[in-house]
Amino acid sequence: MNDIMKFDNELSIEKSRTGKRGLHFNCPSCQANIPLEAARKSEPKLPQLSEFDAVRHFTRLSKYNFSVDTHFYPLGSCTMKYNPRINEEVSSLEGFTSLHPMSLDENSQGTLEIIYDAHQRLCELCGMDDATLWPVAGAHGEYTGILLAKKHFSVIGEERDEIIVPDSAHGTNPATASMAGFKTINIQSTPEGLLDIETLKKHLNSKTAVIMMTVPNTLGIFEKNIKTICELSHKNGTLVYMDGANLNALIGLIKPGDFGIDMMHLNMHKTFSTPHGGGGPGAGGILVKKKLSPYLPKPKVEKKDGKYFLNENLPLSIGRIKSHFGNTQVLLRAYAYLLKHGPKEFAEIAENAILNANYVKSALENLFPPYSKEYCMHECVLAPSKELADKGIKTLDIAKRLLDYGFHAPTVYFPLIVHEAIMIEPTETESKETLDSFIETMRKINEEALNNPEFVKNAPHTMPVKRLDEVLAARQPNIKW
Amino acid sequence: MYISNTDQEKKEMLEKIGVKKFEDLISSVPKEFLNPKINLPAALSEIEISKKMRELSEKNKRLKSFVGAGVYDRYTPAAMKAILSRGEFLTAYTPYQPEASQGLLQTIYEYQSSMCALYDMDCSNASMYDGSTSFAEAVKACLRISGKNKILYSAAINPRYIETAKTYLANDPKYIFEEIPLSGGLTDEKYLAEKIDDSTACFAAANPNYFGLIENIEILNKTAKSKNILTICCADPFSLGALKTPGECGFDFAVGEGQSLGLPMSYGGPYLGIFTCRKEHIRQMPGRICGMTKDKDGKRGFVLTLQAREQHIRRDKAASNICSNQALCALGATIYCALLGPKGLKEACMINNSLAVKAAKELTSIKDVKLKYKAPFFNEFVLELPMKASELRKKVSEMFSIDPGLDLSHMGKDFENSLMVCLTETKNESDIFELKKSIEACL
Numbered sequence: 001m002n003d004i005m006k007f008d009n010e011l012s013i014e015k016s017r018t019g020k021r022g023l024h025f026n027c028p029s030c031q032a033n034i035p036l037e038a039a040r041k042s043e044p045k046l047p048q049l050s051e052f053d054a055v056r057h058f059t060r061l062s063k064y065n066f067s068v069d070t071h072f073y074p075l076g077s078c079t080m081k082y083n084p085r086i087n088e089e090v091s092s093l094e095g096f097t098s099l100h101p102m103s104l105d106e107n108s109q110g111t112l113e114i115i116y117d118a119h120q121r122l123c124e125l126c127g128m129d130d131a132t133l134w135p136v137a138g139a140h141g142e143y144t145g146i147l148l149a150k151k152h153f154s155v156i157g158e159e160r161d162e163i164i165v166p167d168s169a170h171g172t173n174p175a176t177a178s179m180a181g182f183k184t185i186n187i188q189s190t191p192e193g194l195l196d197i198e199t200l201k202k203h204l205n206s207k208t209a210v211i212m213m214t215v216p217n218t219l220g221i222f223e224k225n226i227k228t229i230c231e232l233s234h235k236n237g238t239l240v241y242m243d244g245a246n247l248n249a250l251i252g253l254i255k256p257g258d259f260g261i262d263m264m265h266l267n268m269h270k271t272f273s274t275p276h277g278g279g280g281p282g283a284g285g286i287l288v289k290k291k292l293s294p295y296l297p298k299p300k301v302e303k304k305d306g307k308y309f310l311n312e313n314l315p316l317s318i319g320r321i322k323s324h325f326g327n328t329q330v331l332l333r334a335y336a337y338l339l340k341h342g343p344k345e346f347a348e349i350a351e352n353a354i355l356n357a358n359y360v361k362s363a364l365e366n367l368f369p370p371y372s373k374e375y376c377m378h379e380c381v382l383a384p385s386k387e388l389a390d391k392g393i394k395t396l397d398i399a400k401r402l403l404d405y406g407f408h409a410p411t412v413y414f415p416l417i418v419h420e421a422i423m424i425e426p427t428e429t430e431s432k433e434t435l436d437s438f439i440e441t442m443r444k445i446n447e448e449a450l451n452n453p454e455f456v457k458n459a460p461h462t463m464p465v466k467r468l469d470e471v472l473a474a475r476q477p478n479i480k481w
Numbered sequence: 482m483y484i485s486n487t488d489q490e491k492k493e494m495l496e497k498i499g500v501k502k503f504e505d506l507i508s509s510v511p512k513e514f515l516n517p518k519i520n521l522p523a524a525l526s527e528i529e530i531s532k533k534m535r536e537l538s539e540k541n542k543r544l545k546s547f548v549g550a551g552v553y554d555r556y557t558p559a560a561m562k563a564i565l566s567r568g569e570f571l572t573a574y575t576p577y578q579p580e581a582s583q584g585l586l587q588t589i590y591e592y593q594s595s596m597c598a599l600y601d602m603d604c605s606n607a608s609m610y611d612g613s614t615s616f617a618e619a620v621k622a623c624l625r626i627s628g629k630n631k632i633l634y635s636a637a638i639n640p641r642y643i644e645t646a647k648t649y650l651a652n653d654p655k656y657i658f659e660e661i662p663l664s665g666g667l668t669d670e671k672y673l674a675e676k677i678d679d680s681t682a683c684f685a686a687a688n689p690n691y692f693g694l695i696e697n698i699e700i701l702n703k704t705a706k707s708k709n710i711l712t713i714c715c716a717d718p719f720s721l722g723a724l725k726t727p728g729e730c731g732f733d734f735a736v737g738e739g740q741s742l743g744l745p746m747s748y749g750g751p752y753l754g755i756f757t758c759r760k761e762h763i764r765q766m767p768g769r770i771c772g773m774t775k776d777k778d779g780k781r782g783f784v785l786t787l788q789a790r791e792q793h794i795r796r797d798k799a800a801s802n803i804c805s806n807q808a809l810c811a812l813g814a815t816i817y818c819a820l821l822g823p824k825g826l827k828e829a830c831m832i833n834n835s836l837a838v839k840a841a842k843e844l845t846s847i848k849d850v851k852l853k854y855k856a857p858f859f860n861e862f863v864l865e866l867p868m869k870a871s872e873l874r875k876k877v878s879e880m881f882s883i884d885p886g887l888d889l890s891h892m893g894k895d896f897e898n899s900l901m902v903c904l905t906e907t908k909n910e911s912d913i914f915e916l917k918k919s920i921e922a923c924l
Contacts, residue, residue: 009583009781012591012819022820023558025832025906032723032831033838035857038695040725043823044598054819055560058812062569064584069568071581082483083572086527095538097745100548102887103541104878110540111748124520136610136750137805139792143649150651175792175802180651184797222509253507254514269805273483277809278585279575279607279769281751284805297648319648323551323613323641323738325749332534339530343519345482351503352484355494358506362498375498375506403581408574414793431485432494458777463580465782473774473786477763479604480594 007064007464012047012057013481022051045481064464066408068275072434074360076379076411076423077170077218079248079270084340087273087333096332101324105309111328112308114335115301121338122266125346126247127257128287132296136327138245141265141284142176142212144297147318148263148288149210149239150180151295155316158237160209166195168219168415173212173243182209189417193219193372197228204236214243215256218415218423220357220376222249230260239263239292247271248353248427249378252346263288268327272334283330297321352428353378356435360424363439367446371418379425381418388446391453395420398445400467401459405441482524546884547916549861549903550691551612551639552752553719556907557743561816570812575769575805579784586783589771589808592815599721599818600735601728602757607769608811609754609803612738616642616685616715617649618756618801619734622765623683623711624656625800631657631680635668635701637690638715640891666694666854666863670704677708685713688727689720692901693837693861694854699730706731717741718755718814720859722826723834727757734758743817744810753810764790767801829906833860836904840913844902847921853899861903863889866924870900873923881919 049057066073073080099111119131135141146163153160163177164185174184185203190196195213204211211233216222223229230240242256242264248271250256256264268274269282276282288296298317299310341349354377361370361380368382384393399409399422411423426435449456460466486494491503500506507515525533546554565571569584576582576589589607596605609615620632634643643658650656661673661684668686677684684705688696698714705712713734714727719741727735739753740746758766764787772786792799821829837860845852849867866873870888877885886902904913 009587011587011594013594016822021822021825022560023825025825025828027832027835029910030832030835031838032834033857034723034831034834034859035695038697038725038857039723040601040721041729043827044595044601044721046595046598046818046821046823046826048822048824049819051558051560051820054816055564057819058564058588058816059567061584061587062564062567064582064587065569065573066578066581067569068572068574073574075574078574080574084483086530088566088571090531090534090538093535093538095535095541095543097747098543098554099541099748100546100554100746100884101552101749102548102550103544103546103748103884104875107542107544107878107884108748109542110537113540114537121521127517136807137803139802139804140610140614143802147648147651170804171791171793171796171799172802172804174797175795175799178797178799179649179802181653222507224509224511227511252519253516254510255517255519258514258517275571275809276574276805277807278570278573278582278588278812279808280805281610281807281810282805319652320613320641320644321648322611322645323639323749324611324752327750328748329745329751336530336534339525339533340527341482341521342524343521345524346519346521347516348482348484352486352491354506355486355491355498355503358498359494374509375500377507399578400580403578408581409578429483429485432490434485460580464583465580465776465780466778468579468776468782468784469774470784470786473772473784474789477770477786478773479590479770479786480597481591 008060011481012049015053015057016047016049018048020048020050022049022054071406071408072430072438073408074410074424074426076425077245079425079427081273081427082429083273083275087336090336091329091332109308112301114332116303116308118331118335118338122285123287126264126287127255129290130293130296131285131287133285133331134297134321134326135284135286137280137282138265138267138284139172139176141286142172143179144321145241145263145265145286146176146180146210148292148295151318152292153209160207162207163209164203164211167417168217169212169214170218170243170245193221194223195229197225200229200232204232204238208236208238210239210241212241212243214246216246216249216377219371219381220379221372222377226259245270246378249350251350252343253350263292268330268334273337274330274333281327281330283327283334349428356426356428356430360426360435360439364442367443368422379423382422383418383420388449391449393449393453393456395422397456397459401445401456403460404462407438407441544878544882544884545912547886547902548884550887550901551738552746553741554746554905554907555741555743557745558820560820561743561813564816565809565813570809576785583783586771588812588815590773590783592811593771595815595818596755596757599718600716600757601726602735603760604763604766605757606766607771608806608808609756609768610807611750611752611754612736613642613645615736615754615756617646618767619713619736620646621649622734622762623713626762626765627682627711629680629682630655631659631682633659633661633676633681633684635686636660636663637668637692638685638687639691642715665856666692667696667856668701670700673704677710681710683711683713687715688724689717689859692854692863693858694856695724695859698725702730702732720830723830733762739810739814742814744813751807751810753807753814765800768803768806832906833904836908837862839910840902840904843913843917844920847917860905861901864900864902866898866900868924869897873900876923877919880923883916883919885916885920
């Protein structure tokens, strides 16, 4: 991936030379007063580098990396869309970044106004009544949502300790349920990849607190019975949580609130174009229907007499879910994205996301059989053909070979219910030309795998490293210098 | 809008798929849900967004701020900003394909190493959301390891950390939180010794504590360890350039708010939750961990490892539900550590401390203004005023465009007149005199 650059994986600590420094301070009359017995005994083992050393070190490392800016990144369920640069610019304005989270409300009006307006816009887009943007990640939002449910049942005096999760769900769903002290009830999907209504009826009982639904689900299929699922659940007193990870398929086209769901989370780093940052920071707000509103985390941004303020006086709130308000700088990016889109533009996001996914699916389905023959929403799930499997080719091999061609691999081996899954989500920001080139490459890899399987099994061949020994890493953990 | 396909291309694509119009692709969606009315303003152009956001940012008042309390006004080195804005880091995903993510993985390894070096601990994960959620996860780890249900904590831990931990335990009454009282603003180890019983899972302290005071964490850990309970230390990573480390005192878990390592305050985030522990607890660590290994040719490489603790493998049996973390912030902290090095960080600590010492001296020379506590402090201290701290704060803010510090009335009745003042390297002596004058004028 870096033909013009010699691969250099020396650690910063190995480049360290005693006496080098990247940043100096001036304080001629400094007189510190730290008692000797409170001082650290030996200096920390941090690298000693000049500023130039550090800049070159990290710039070089940035080159040994795929990213949305540099590569097509069709990771299913991750919505790796383009991250607009205006978002970066406006979220870095010093008036925003220099604001202390415990500033007085009267001095924080700009940021509070944005948070308040973002609540309104997101509720309108999704057909929900109220919002909190405290959670800083999807999973953090899920946990917040499940705590809202827990509070709801405690307020109305019902003891319910089960959460239904379909087997196609993201791993965070069951992990969240058990973190909040619930028992996870897994339900098997139908062969079409949908939640089976009859099975659901069998599992709904007086103990069922919540059902967690992903719409469209992780197979890229719209749960066409979602309204019935909501109705059955509500009849049983059960709340419906929607995992909003796949909202990119619905945005502007469908309001999830219309399904009858009670709450949902948003991933700003998916649908609302904020960058993934190599694994974070994201932002994961929660939208709710009116009845769950009193339980939202505190404080809440509210408006009175034209002024915005943090309301701490919320007796039924689930409490604080982190020290200070959410990943604000990420929310500012998402807000810029909200401003950039009106109703018409939002609908075009979903349309193009769905069009791009179906285009890739239809072009590849004769070589890589899809899980479902139906048209997909924003992503599709394929698998290696029987011919490839007979040659011993695994999904992992195809994923690694794609890297050689300059494409990031799709999500692989997820959803867990699909054997050897290859989950492709192109997103709306990719062009037909890029998709054509990806399709062509997949065909080429298919041919390579049939004619020269060993070559594909040993991929990648052009990355800075070959396949890595993960067993060694886990058996003898070396996690620091 | 950021869509690449032209109308002509869309037409061609629909043709290739074999449908006449887009609607045919979503025939599985019940009609009643499609194309709802959305009542939103029309889209703005990039120029309009730029202007609007600038106007909004100016609605935040830019005060000279002396507020700290766990979030600090730090200088962000220019080189750090430049590297963090590189698209190769900014727009990458979690490094699940290690061959195509060696750069990012190596920075995570360097981050873990830097945090272990600062805290003197054996293991660090790849980051959590913030200090409070790291703390909550450490408490949960202690409950899992010990199988017990009581958490003892110093009354001088950031109260927001305790609130977050309680929320993380779903406010379940089976877990008992008990506060260890203070004497002179410091955690009293005699009370600690008395409070530990058979149901105690862990004890948690902070250094510097919430009031900026330097605790004797060595004695606190020793007292807890003499009764065989687990221990957690919340420590400001910046202060560890100069202060005694949780590791050398023997703590099991050490956590902290990494915002202190050069990240902007940005009204709450994104911050950086630092989570470290001793070797024997590694399998109870939440979140991602990067490890060094070899490729097929024996060349050094990095991968995410020990993933059997995580939600995408273990689902409802996972140590935590965390997926997205704060990777870019962790990278920022790594760059900050590399730019300052051990000497730079120590120097920065000394500047913070000496400015705070100077400010305390100046401010207590004002009539009827005293230090609330006698113990040595790091870079913030609590003043006892002859008036309500909240009133003084409001007055000084309005009249002088200075935020003089945090009023501590949220800590209870004894704190109505308590103002906590914080100094960092972004301030200098003339700022101290300005602060003094403005407080004097408002008392």
